[in-house]
Amino acid sequence: MDYLLAFAAGLLSFLSPCILPLIPAYISYIVGSSLPDIQSQRNRISAFMKTVYFVLGFSLLFVLMGLSFSSLSALLTEHLRWLQQAGGVLIIMFGLHMTGVFRMKFLYAERRFTTAGGVRGYAGAFLLGTAFAAGWTPCIGPILSTILIYAGSLGTAGKGAVMLSLYSAGLAVPFLLSSLLLEHVPRILRKMSRFTPVISVFSGVLVILMGILVFTNRLERLGQYSGLFNL
Structure with a gap:
């Protein structure tokens, strides 16, 4: 169950x-040209491959974050239950922030690394992916923080790496699909944009529920009882 939630968090x-x-x-920045200019089959393949490297870039950094949090918590095994409770409270606060109940100003801090004119080559796309992961935005920050806190509460680096790998996969799949459906992306986004407030509130409620489960140590137990989602 917890692995499924990690993947869903990436999608959200x-x-x-x-x-x-x-x-x-x-996508335009990754490829280095506007979407209408990407017409030929060769350019489409190049756009997809650059997106793959972009995805690998942010996935690597997210997984390293998960390993760091899990390794740190492993050193504090004696206080793991306390860390779970403190993490659960923080996750609930993130969820309340996302639903708009109150705002946490520090989550509005954002760091971006850009280069003029787009990126060059696959190495540039990979580096842009790591820069994307390093940017802490008010939208992705609470969800990513929730997964990191929960991964840390598991107490093992292996589980933390799996959790962040699945989170990265949930975020990566739509990026890859977008690079394959370039001409349809603007139209799809126009239709989906009307639902973004609802998605934000739904994400916040899900994060609050996850925080409650982490606080009560129920989330990992649900995963143990649900063999379908155990890896």
Whole structure:
């Protein structure tokens, strides 16, 4: 169950108001040209491959974050239950922030690394992916923080790496699909944009529920009882 939630968290991050409307800009920046200019089969393959490297870039950084949090918590095994409870409270606060109950100003801090004129080559796309992961936005921050806190509460680096790998996969799949459906992306986004407030509230409620489960140590137990989702 927890692994499924990690993948779903990645999908919700993609659908957040700070990423979804900017997908055409992200793809254009990765490829180095506007979407209408990518017409030939060769350019489409290049666009997809650059997106693959972009995805690998942010996935690597997210997984390293998961390993770091899990390794740190492993050193504090004696206080793991306390860390779970503190993490659960923080996750609930993130969820309340996402639903608009109150705002946490520090989550509005954002770091971006850009280069003029787009990226060059696959190495540039990979580096852009790591820069994307390093950017802490008010939309993706609470969801990513929730997964990181929960991964840390598991107490093992292996589980933390799996959790962040699945989160990265949930975020990566729509990016890859967008690079394959370039001509349809603007129209799809126009239809989906009307649902972004609902998605934000739904994400917040899901994060709150996950925080409650982490606080009560129920989330990992649900995963143990649900053999279908155990890896």
